[in-house]
Amino acid sequence: MSRDDELKLLGTKTCPFAIRVRIALNQKGLSYDFLAEDVKNKSELFLRSNPVHKKILVFIHNGRSICESLVILQYIHENWSDTSVPSLLPADPYQSVVLGSQLV
16 A cells, blocks of 8 residues: 555544544544544535434545454555554464454
């Protein structure tokens, strides 16, 4: 994946799940646009990106949307594993799952 990819994160500034993803993006040194959503008046981009659940927190990578913070973290981990920054998740699949279950 290129560092020039278009990355957008739609969420609220105080949402702990959005903060979790923002920390991961910043740790990986990735440039992204954070688009603050109004919970009561969601944007058209947000509704198009998450039409089923309409829950706040959507990550968009080159027009493809991903929802749920742990899924987004795994996606970032797998797509930008070539950076010099330490891995977001353990290399051992079991340890990765154990960590994920603790983050829920």
